[in-house]
Amino acid sequence: MTDQKKLDIDTALGIAVAHYRQKTPKSRAHYDQACDAMPGGNTRTVLHYDPYPVTISKGAGCIVWDLDGNQYTDFLGEYSAGLYGHSNPAIAEAVVGALDQGIVLCAPNRYETELAGLLCKRFPSCERLRFCNSGTEANLMAVSAAKVYTGRNKIVVFDGAYHGGVFYFAGHHSPANAPFEFLIGEFNNVEKSAAMIQNHGADIAAILIEPMQGAGGCIPGEPEFLRTLRESADRHGIVLIFDEVMTSRLAPGGLQEKLNLTPDMTTFGKYLGGGLSFGAFGGRQDIMDLFDPRRVDALPHAGTFNNNVLTMAAGLAGLRDIYTPERAISHNRLGDEFRNNLNRVIAEHDVPMTVSGIGSLMCIHFQSETPRCTNDSVKVDPRLSTLFHLEMLLAGLYIADRGYMSLSLALEKEDYETFVSGFDHLLSRHGGLVRESQ
Numbered sequence: 001m002t003d004q005k006k007l008d009i010d011t012a013l014g015i016a017v018a019h020y021r022q023k024t025p026k027s028r029a030h031y032d033q034a035c036d037a038m039p040g041g042n043t044r045t046v047l048h049y050d051p052y053p054v055t056i057s058k059g060a061g062c063i064v065w066d067l068d069g070n071q072y073t074d075f076l077g078e079y080s081a082g083l084y085g086h087s088n089p090a091i092a093e094a095v096v097g098a099l100d101q102g103i104v105l106c107a108p109n110r111y112e113t114e115l116a117g118l119l120c121k122r123f124p125s126c127e128r129l130r131f132c133n134s135g136t137e138a139n140l141m142a143v144s145a146a147k148v149y150t151g152r153n154k155i156v157v158f159d160g161a162y163h164g165g166v167f168y169f170a171g172h173h174s175p176a177n178a179p180f181e182f183l184i185g186e187f188n189n190v191e192k193s194a195a196m197i198q199n200h201g202a203d204i205a206a207i208l209i210e211p212m213q214g215a216g217g218c219i220p221g222e223p224e225f226l227r228t229l230r231e232s233a234d235r236h237g238i239v240l241i242f243d244e245v246m247t248s249r250l251a252p253g254g255l256q257e258k259l260n261l262t263p264d265m266t267t268f269g270k271y272l273g274g275g276l277s278f279g280a281f282g283g284r285q286d287i288m289d290l291f292d293p294r295r296v297d298a299l300p301h302a303g304t305f306n307n308n309v310l311t312m313a314a315g316l317a318g319l320r321d322i323y324t325p326e327r328a329i330s331h332n333r334l335g336d337e338f339r340n341n342l343n344r345v346i347a348e349h350d351v352p353m354t355v356s357g358i359g360s361l362m363c364i365h366f367q368s369e370t371p372r373c374t375n376d377s378v379k380v381d382p383r384l385s386t387l388f389h390l391e392m393l394l395a396g397l398y399i400a401d402r403g404y405m406s407l408s409l410a411l412e413k414e415d416y417e418t419f420v421s422g423f424d425h426l427l428s429r430h431g432g433l434v435r436e437s438q
């Protein structure tokens with residue numbers, strides 16, 4: 001057996017890539033075929049990684065299989081939408097039950113009313129709420145509502161934020177972003193953010209923020225920073241929007257409940273549709289009532305599939321029968337324990353790494369301290385992150401290439417233990433490369 005500790009990064013990566021290619025020829029062929037119809041063989045940017053992604057053909061519980069029959073334990077959990085795992089019987093029953101009653105009903109249905117009521121109860125800052133089809137759409141609607149409500153145009157967002165395909169602020173302002181007048185602040189910087197809001201207060205319609213940046217690396221918003229935003233919003237009559245598309249799972253009433261902060265509006269997505277396409281936005285009644293169709297000046301909010309029965313039924317079964325407040329608490333406690341165990345392994349190997357996050361959402365970083373904002377992030381040698389990602393896949397552990405993980409309810413104690421020992425093994429082999437890279 002080669003002594004991996006003595007390998008340089010190019011050699012270690014070369015071996016991992018060769019092994020990966022050898023294990024996944026059908027995924028490779030499928031990827032080549034996909035490239036003939038879709039740019040880069042891809043229809044969802046985050047799913048691409050080098051040298052090519054595996055094609056997943058089947059999932060059950062917390063396990064997925066690729067086209068070549070390789071088995072992985074899924075720690076990615078569909079970027080947090082897969083909270084219920086791949087085959088939860090209550091979700092499957094709800095979907096099949098809804099299908100039996102007709103697929104496209106084109107009318108209000110009984111599931112949406114119960115799900116909306118449940119969401120308003122769990123998230124009391126949402127006095128009223130509306131459904132849409134994605135987190136991106138929820139943010140588009142919330143920001144647009146805030147503009148109309150305030151009669152202002154500027155939207156404050158933060159560097160490193162991700163609020164959807166047209167709200168991308170990771171290191172730069174994407175040219176494909178929606179054409180709002182964005183002011184981009186520094187996440188967790190109290191003084192700079194307060195000053196920026198003070199300077200532009202009369203023109204700012206909304207502050208849009210993830211209380212923990214998810215795609216940005218599971219960087220928690222610091223309580224003082226978030227409180228300052230609440231106060232500044234109040235002072236200037238700005239609509240404070242919490243994007244809880246990811247973080248709503250972190251406590252029975254979302255991260256806002258854990259932080260004891262009340263936003264004016266909240267946006268939702270991901271697991272709340274039971275694993276099907278989902279989005280929702282809600283908030284103060286006086287803002288949301290702009291959409292009341294009985295008003296002569298009502299804002300239109302269309303969307304053919306806003307209340308599609310499959311999503312509504314699956315989302316309802318999930319929130320009502322599975323992800324109860326008690327389950328939300330216990331699941332996030334498990335996540336905290338798991339993260340602590342990974343950080344213990346890192347400390348034992350004395351490598352400059354850390355796992356950040358809250359509860360069931362977390363991210364591996366190649367630096368000792370959790371960054372407080374994008375500017376704090378150490379620039380990682382992409383060969384190192386690719387090496388770690390491929391090694392995890394080769395060990396049968398499915399995570400995002402950027403080190404992100406989202407724990408599903410289907411994971412069992414043994415799965416967490418397997419991951420911790422796989423991670424331990426990986427650091428034994430390649431910990432030296434991490435140290436050398438810094």
Ligand SMILES: Cc1ncc(COP(=O)(O)O)c(C=O)c1O
Pocket residue numbers: 079133134135136137139162163164165210214215243244245246269270278279
């Ligand atoms: C915080 C946050 N907001 C919004 C979105 C966009 O949601 P969707 O992919 O459903 O459009 C995401 C997706 O990852 C997200 O993480």
